[in-house]
Amino acid sequence: MDAHVTLRVDGEERSLTVDTRTSLLDALRDRLGVTSPKKGCDHGQCGSCTVLLDGRRVVSCLALTVSHDGAEVTTAAGLPGPDGRLHPLQQAFWDHDAFQCGYCTPGQICSAAGMLEEADAGRPSHATADLDPAARTPLTDDEIRERMSGNICRCGAYVNIVAAIREVGDVSEVTER
Amino acid sequence: MKPFAYERAGSVRAAVTAAVDDPGAVFLGGGTNLVDHLRLGITHPGRLIDVSRLPLEDVEELPDGGLRIGATLRNSDLAAHPLVRTRFPVLSRALLAGASGQLRNAATTAGNLLQRTRCRYFQDPTTPCNKRDPGSGCSALTGYTRQHAVFGASEECIAVHPSDMAVAAAALDAVVVTTGPEGERRIPVTELLRLPGDEPQRDNTLLHGELITALEVPPLPAGARSGYRKVRDRASFAFALVSVAAVVETEGGTVRWARIALGGVAHKPWRATRAEDALAGAPATEESFRRAAEAELAAAEPLSGNAFKVPMARRTLTAVLSDLTAEEPQ
Numbered sequence: 001m002d003a004h005v006t007l008r009v010d011g012e013e014r015s016l017t018v019d020t021r022t023s024l025l026d027a028l029r030d031r032l033g034v035t036s037p038k039k040g041c042d043h044g045q046c047g048s049c050t051v052l053l054d055g056r057r058v059v060s061c062l063a064l065t066v067s068h069d070g071a072e073v074t075t076a077a078g079l080p081g082p083d084g085r086l087h088p089l090q091q092a093f094w095d096h097d098a099f100q101c102g103y104c105t106p107g108q109i110c111s112a113a114g115m116l117e118e119a120d121a122g123r124p125s126h127a128t129a130d131l132d133p134a135a136r137t138p139l140t141d142d143e144i145r146e147r148m149s150g151n152i153c154r155c156g157a158y159v160n161i162v163a164a165i166r167e168v169g170d171v172s173e174v175t176e177r
Numbered sequence: 178m179k180p181f182a183y184e185r186a187g188s189v190r191a192a193v194t195a196a197v198d199d200p201g202a203v204f205l206g207g208g209t210n211l212v213d214h215l216r217l218g219i220t221h222p223g224r225l226i227d228v229s230r231l232p233l234e235d236v237e238e239l240p241d242g243g244l245r246i247g248a249t250l251r252n253s254d255l256a257a258h259p260l261v262r263t264r265f266p267v268l269s270r271a272l273l274a275g276a277s278g279q280l281r282n283a284a285t286t287a288g289n290l291l292q293r294t295r296c297r298y299f300q301d302p303t304t305p306c307n308k309r310d311p312g313s314g315c316s317a318l319t320g321y322t323r324q325h326a327v328f329g330a331s332e333e334c335i336a337v338h339p340s341d342m343a344v345a346a347a348a349l350d351a352v353v354v355t356t357g358p359e360g361e362r363r364i365p366v367t368e369l370l371r372l373p374g375d376e377p378q379r380d381n382t383l384l385h386g387e388l389i390t391a392l393e394v395p396p397l398p399a400g401a402r403s404g405y406r407k408v409r410d411r412a413s414f415a416f417a418l419v420s421v422a423a424v425v426e427t428e429g430g431t432v433r434w435a436r437i438a439l440g441g442v443a444h445k446p447w448r449a450t451r452a453e454d455a456l457a458g459a460p461a462t463e464e465s466f467r468r469a470a471e472a473e474l475a476a477a478e479p480l481s482g483n484a485f486k487v488p489m490a491r492r493t494l495t496a497v498l499s500d501l502t503a504e505e506p507q
């Protein structure tokens with residue numbers, strides 16, 4: 001059964017008719033040609049399909065396109081500025097050699113972008129010792145690892161991924177104060 | 178995946194009416210469990226009624242100090258809510274111990290409670306499973322039982338409930354509020370989720386078309402402390418082997434009362450009433466905690482592959498109670 005939906009993908013309005021069964025991931029990749037989100041598992045287990053949906057990180061393989069009519073979707077390919085300059089996270093992944101094959105990378109970067117906003121907003125994680133909303137939790141490596149645990153890297157580039165995110169996390173904390 | 182009709186519900190009433198009228202209809206929340214099941218071929222609904230945008234997203238403070246939590250609020254927002262963090266840390270902790278940041282951003286309160294077992298055989302439509310296909314047999318009984326129940330299982334199903342949040346909700350005596358074909362109901366979480374018995378296909382006691390609209394958490398006295406501990410195969414992003422949610426109030430070195438639920442051990446969050454009884458009025462010492470844990474675990478019925486869960490649950494429960502009573506509450 002078909003349904004008509006409109007999405008704003010990486011800043012561009014896209015309308016399409018989809019089978020109601022179509023995941024957001026398949027709509028992006030197969031229907032709209034937006035191939036930066038990757039299909040690793042199709043079951044929510046690996047994070048390689050992570051996108052920002054209305055500004056929040058989600059796995060696009062378990063999202064039904066019809067359920068998100070009107071949504072704003074940002075993929076890793078949509079993160080660079082209008083001048084084409086890499087997003088700070090993309091630059092940091094580059095600088096720290098935070099990938100090998102690169103398959104998990106767009107998902108890692110979208111996830112990190114969503115994660116840094118969550119951390120900045122003072123949201124706790126499993127690694128956070130003090131749940132007190134007034135307590136300011138530093139973004140330690142343990143926090144980064146826990147908050148990024150939904151993104152698997154089969155090449156095992158974790159050490160450099162954490163380093164890249166740490167660098168950007170530090171900078172964003174400094175500039176926001 | 179079989180084709181299905183999709184509609185977005187405009188109101189609670191419209192959602193319930195549409196579902197009641199169609200035996201093939203199911204509600205869609207965040208979709209993180211349902212979409213997976215559609216893809217795996219575990220379930221074949223003819224109609225999805227999307228309730229994820231119903232305006233049931235508030236955390237409302239009740240006059241008595243309890244909370245009314247909207248059914249469509251996302252797990253990440255619930256875990257981060259200031260009132261939950263300060264008054265019901267067990268709930269925040271349980272949510273934060275579950276799934277991943279991406280999944281918690283999509284998963285809803287109601288969907289979390291109603292998520293289905295992660296039994297490998299249930300998830301594999303090529304193997305017999307009484308829960309998926311009633312009467313076909315239970316593959317786990319003669320297969321791998323490492324993940325399975327040590328309490329309350331039946332001859333027909335030995336699966337465990339996977340939710341962390343539901344374990345906290347059970348320890349908090351939380352109640353779901355529903356709207357269904359017969360109007361509004363209030364159902365304690367411990368009665369919403371059920372043991373398998375001879376109907377393992379039924380995870381819960383909702384009627385067809387009954388919609389969860391809220392989760393209500395009764396207030397805790399100022400001196401009560403609560404916490405959650407989850408034991409799993411890796412440090413993060415894995416389901417519980419065993420988990421413990423506990424709420425305890427002590428006074429002058431004595432336990433006044435405790436409410437405890439165990440996760441990963443039964444088809445529903447397992448209220449450890451034997452341990453609770455043993456603790457009421459007992460000295461708040463590690464010795465009494467161990468005895469209470471032993472009283473509960475003595476009733477466990479482990480299977481070939483999961484006997485390790487018994488000492489694991491005993492030690493985890495003892496440790497959680499010791500942590501919660503380590504200092505007198507301020």
Ligand SMILES: Cc1cc2nc3c(=O)[nH]c(=O)nc-3n(C[C@H](O)[C@H](O)[C@H](O)COP(=O)(O)OP(=O)(O)OC[C@H]3O[C@@H](n4cnc5c(N)ncnc54)[C@H](O)[C@@H]3O)c2cc1C
Pocket residue numbers: 043044045203204205206207208209210211212213228248252274275276277280283284285286287288289290291292339340341342387388389390414415416417
């Ligand atoms: C890889 C992975 C790892 C995970 N790890 C964990 C973990 O460690 N701990 C944990 O607790 N969970 C874990 N989860 C499960 C996750 O928490 C659930 O998938 C999620 O909470 C379900 O919520 P949802 O809103 O997406 O539900 P949906 O998938 O939308 O729905 C689930 C069920 O609830 C029904 N439903 C939804 N809303 C309502 C309503 N308002 N009234 C009545 N019925 C309704 C649906 O019909 C469906 O049957 C994991 C999931 C994945 C994919």
Ligand code: SF4
Pocket residue numbers: 294296297298299305306307308309314315316317318333334335336377
């Ligand atoms: S334990 Fe339950 S869910 Fe698992 S195979 Fe047996 S009947 Fe199915």
Ligand code: FES
Pocket residue numbers: 038039040041042043044045046047048049050059060061062
């Ligand atoms: S493809 Fe979506 S989480 Fe793996």
Ligand code: FES
Pocket residue numbers: 098099100101102103104105152153154155156157
């Ligand atoms: S870089 Fe290859 S999977 Fe992560």
